[in-house]
Structure formats: structure tokens, C-alpha cells
Amino acid sequence: MRTATLYTAVTIQPKSQNPERSTGFSLGDSQIQEISKERGMEELKKNKFLWAEVKKTFANDGKEEAILSVGRLRTEQVNKMLTDLGSANKDLSFCAVGSANSTSDYDITVGGRGDIQAMRSFNKKFVDWIKGVSNGSCDYESGVVFDTNLYVAGHLPVMENIRAKTVQQAATPQQVSRAELHAASSERRDRAGQDLPKVKAASDEDEILWDGVTEDDFEGNLGPDVLKLSEERQDVYALTKLRKYYGYTEWDIFKTSLGSAMQGKPEWNDTDSRLTSAQELVGTYLKEVLQNCGLTAGPDQGEMEKAIEDLEEGSVNGANKVLHVRNSLYADYSEKARDAFLKFRKEYALKPKPDTGISQWEADRKKAYVSAMDLFVLSLMFAMEAYHSGSAIKDVVANQQANRGLPLTRSQYRDSFNEQTGDFLKDLHHYHSDPPKALIQSSKYLSRICFAGNAVDDRTTPKLTGQAQTDLKKFTTLTSKNPESELLKIRKPDPKYAQMNEIEKGQKAAEAYQKAISESYNMDGMKKKVEDLNVVINACSRGDATEEKRILVVCDMSGQSGGAVPVFNMKLCVGLAKNPMRDVYLLTVQQPATDYAAALAAVEKDHPGVKIALVPNDKNLPADRLKDLLEEAVKSKQRGYMDLPKEPNGISTIIGDSRFSGPAAQLIAAPNGWYPQVQYANIMHMPAIEASEVRGRLVQGFVDSRTEVDLLREVFNVDKYTPPCGPPLLRLTIKS
Structure with missing residues (x-):
């Protein structure tokens, strides 16, 4: 049985077991251990050194020993080469995110300084090895012989988010996968538990960039239009996956259908521009592969696709040549992207704005950022299996696989939807x-x-209707994870289906389809339904549909005790959270004379549906000093504190509570705060002067009134503001 194994330099860490996974074989562990790699070499030679032929032989005759022996040969040979690379470079780490099923691929993620060169070396050494054992009869890549491909670091800001929560939430290192930190480069997410390697400390700028980077180095420093730019580029990159696997003709049909669905909407021109950008990036990918394969074709992307496809599907040697070219280009573009990011970081992220020519400088900075990101996404397009957008990684890798709970917007779910559709078509x-x-x-x-499509629908008004709603509901039933559907059990395979041959599994899958969809299975019919749904999801998530809100309520006290203001804060939070279009966060402070765990449990009980970030009151300060703790936390902590959203656009609206928490909320919404350029609201209760008269604390009333004046000046952008007088009515002031 093979589970995931981690290799750091020449030290092989213990394998971690996942008892919930099944090998899908009838042989016991002791029998499997007796199978030799020598038997594997015999079987590999019989099958012309082709992993696809090994799998085909197993599917036809069901001889478990054959594929298990080749699997053992694969693991030992690949691991030996990795160990040799680690001996030469102690900074390297390797992670094999493996399935217990020997028919699966065996992909490796390379980490550490020198990872790209290590990947190049592995690919060359593997070809040399296969030439030797085949007596020069073939020079196949590892992806052809063993279904093994190497990958390097992925989406950096996204991975930093996952890394932070990974280290923070893991009970033990064994519960976390290094692959989760580099998952953009490899889509291996249905795997066993992993070990977390110890990454060496950074010692130069390259290492800082790739192991210590934060979002502030990139998105966070791009200026007021960062949200639009980030959303736009992620959308484009997700669309490249669609374009790549739609094919040129089907892509034109998709564009026409989406244009018709969005007819009359002002957002169509911007959408059309993004579709064009995605097509241009795919055009660069096709030209590079075409040229490096020594092929010629017309300027039409459809002609280029056909020339590459004819070579790839015409023979094993043709497929191997395309794979060799893509592996080389993946390494080349990974280096180009890193160079571009380093240049961007040195020239823009680490330098202050100039005193003059700011507009041109900001335009150049945006251009440099987009150029670096485009190179990076192009590198992922050359990789054999990779997500193109950070949105898809957050949805699938961080949330669905690692249970990180990162907040995602409707557009991010749409990006993931588009990438899943592209991989489905593939x-x-x-x-x-x-x-x-x-x-x-x-x-x-x-x-x-279905997961991403339902998330888009949940965050959109009006909801899906008609055939799109029906198809999404039926497909959700067909592929349900909780409870697990029969179709997913067949794919695993569940012990119930493990001993069935391919024909029997296919029959059971068709039966499951008919039961869920209420019609006989037809591949083209299923494809048409998904493509139609894709058009509807893209159209409804772009126009004037309502986007969900992520609201952060900041207050020093909120709950059943403490008086009217805390009760009001509590009811405000709970009321906002009842709307499924809103994710509500509460940043508040531990009450005095309480145990932290008990205080947190009490706040969570009073605020159902609200995500709580409770600032510790270690000094046991009294209630009237809690606002000071709140401001201190905001000043001293980083964005993402207490599991609040880590992205600069992680919150759409911030609500402060008058003189109590208004100053802290104002700091959070400031241009250099946690969430700049958001909607900022400040609640005003009874004016401070009036409240002080009632309580007989007139001097304190003037101090509190000064605080409220400063808050309202900020809200309304005025130099002078007179506090409102009159009845003690609730006043809510908003700054957009």
C-alpha cells in the first residue's frame, strides 16, 4: 500500500497512514510487500514502457500483481532520483501527494531554493535512465512511463493564506500537507494525510520572495483600484482554463451565447475584454508549444490546436514530444515569472511613491504586476495539471480539502466554477x-x-430559474459528497465496487446518472447541459446581480450583559447574519473577570451565525478600558488577526460603535489599515453631551463628544462638524 511520503534532502520521513482510504485491491498488505520491483520491470517492458498500457492490461485482465509491481518500481525509482537531488542540494524538499490506489499518478512537488533546476535535472536524468533500461529503444518522459510529473511553487499570496492558517490550526505537523502550500502547481487534492516539512529560513531575496511573501508585497500595495484589478485578472486566468479545453470553435459559441445572455448589460464590454485577454494568453501558449515542437500552422488558433493535437494523438512519440516541450516551457516560464516578481518587488513593492509623476508611476506599477502574473499563469498552462487562478485554489484546496474556511466572493466562486468546467471538459x-x-x-x-455553482447562486439575486436551476439541482444530487453519491463511490472506488471490472462500473455509473438526472446517460447530452449551465452562471454573476456582503462589526462589548448598548450590538450582528447574502464577523473584547474559553463560548452562544474574533483581556482591565484594548489590537496586529479575512478585500463593510469602538473601526478602514477602501459605517446613539447630563458626568461628556466629532468629520470628510442634538435617536452614518 502506498500513501504520501515526504522527502527532505536525503532524509525520508515516515509515511502517514489514512485508514479511510482503500487500495481497491484484494491482496493483503503482506502479499503486496512480497511483490518485487524486478517483477515491475518485467511488466513495464511487456507494456512497452508505457504507464497507459500497464493500466489497460490491469483493466482487461485484472492481474493485481502486475500493476502493483510496476507501482513499486515507480515509487522506488522516482524516490531514488529525488534522494540523489536532495543529497546535492540540502535546501530542497520533495512531497509526493499520493493516492493509495496504484492506478493513480505519482506527482512530486519540489520546494526550496533551486527547485526549478532540480525539476529540470530530474526530467533529464529520468530520460537517461529510461534510455538505459530500454537499451535505447525509447526516450520517454516520466509522465509517459510512470504518470509522474514534477511541480514547483504555485500561487504565492494564496499559498501564504493557506500557510498561515495551516500552521495556526494544525494540532500536529502530521495533519498538514506541504502540498497544500504548493497546490497551485499540482491538483492532487484527493489524497492521504501528509507530513509538513521544516522549511529552512530565508537568507536572500529570492528565498524571501518565495517562502516569506505576503499579500501586502503584491495586491495589498497596488492602490485604491486593487480590488477591481485583482478580480479582473483572476477572472481572466480562470477563463484561460475554459478557453484551453473548450477548443477554438466551442469557445466562439460560448462567447456568442454569453453575449446574448448579457445583452443590454453595461458589464458586457468589460466581460468581452476579459474573454479576449484569456484568448490572447492561450494564443501565446499555443504558439510556444507549436514552435518548440517544430510544427507549422496558420495564425488561426483552431489550426494551431489541431496541429498540436494531431502530433499528440498520432503516436506515443508524438505525445512524448509534446510533453517534453511543455515540461521545458513550464520551467522556462517559471523562471521568467520569478524574475518578473523579483523586479516588481524591488522597484515597486519595497519603494515608496515618488514625489512627482505619481500617476505614471502607479500605471507602470500595475503594468509590471499584471505582466508578472501573466507570465506566472502561462507557466501553469504549460504544466500538465494546474489551476490557473488563486480563486480555484482557495475554493478547492484551502476550503474543500483543507477546511480553512477562507471567505470567498461570488466572483471567486465563479472563477472556480469556470476552472472546474474546463477540467470537466478535459x-x-x-x-x-x-x-x-x-x-x-x-x-x-x-x-x-455544483459546489461552486450553488455558491454563486446563494450569493446572487435573483436566483437561478428554469432549466439551469433544474440541471444544477440534479447534478448536485448525482455528485453529492454528503451523503456520498453512488457515482463518487464508483470513482473512488468504494469497497462495494472495487472488485467490479470497468464494464460493470460503467453500467452502474450510467444507472446512477439515469436515477439522478431522470434520463439515460449520453456523454454529449451531459456535456451540453454543463456548457449551458456555464453560460448562465457566468451571465448572472457579472451583470447587475447583487453581490454578497462581508461585514465586520467592531465593538468593545456585545452580548446579553453589560447594558443596552451591548444588547443592541448583539442584535445588530445576529440580525445581519440572518441574511444568507452576508458573512458577519464580530471583533470584540474579553470581558473582565472571565476565563477566555468561557468568555468566547458565551459570545458565540449570544451570536449564532456570526464569526467571532475575541481580543484577550489578559490584564483584566475594567469595562470602560476595553476600547483601549481594541485599539491596541488593531494597531499591533496584522490583517488576518484571530482568523479575520486575510485579504485586503476580505471585508466589504466595517461598522463601528460610536465613541466606544469607532476609533478602532476607523483605524481598520484607514488607507493603511487592515481593510482599506471599504464601506465604513459608524453608529451614533444618544449624543455624548446628552448622555453625560443624564449620568452626571459632564466633563467626560465633553471628552466623548470630541471623539464623536472626530469620527463624524472623517465620515463626512469635513473640517468642522457640530454634534447633533435633540431626541436620543439611533443615528447611522456611512462613508463609501
């Missing part, structure tokens, strides 16, 4: 000659399509 194309197999293999992506 599987249908790959298994087009075997429709039942296509249904089984693509079910993973169909399940993710």
Missing part, C-alpha cells in the same frame, strides 16, 4: 472513446462545478 475529451469511463472520471470535477 476529462470528457480524454475519455471520449469510452463514455462510461468519461462519466466516472469527470464526476470529481462535476461535483466541484
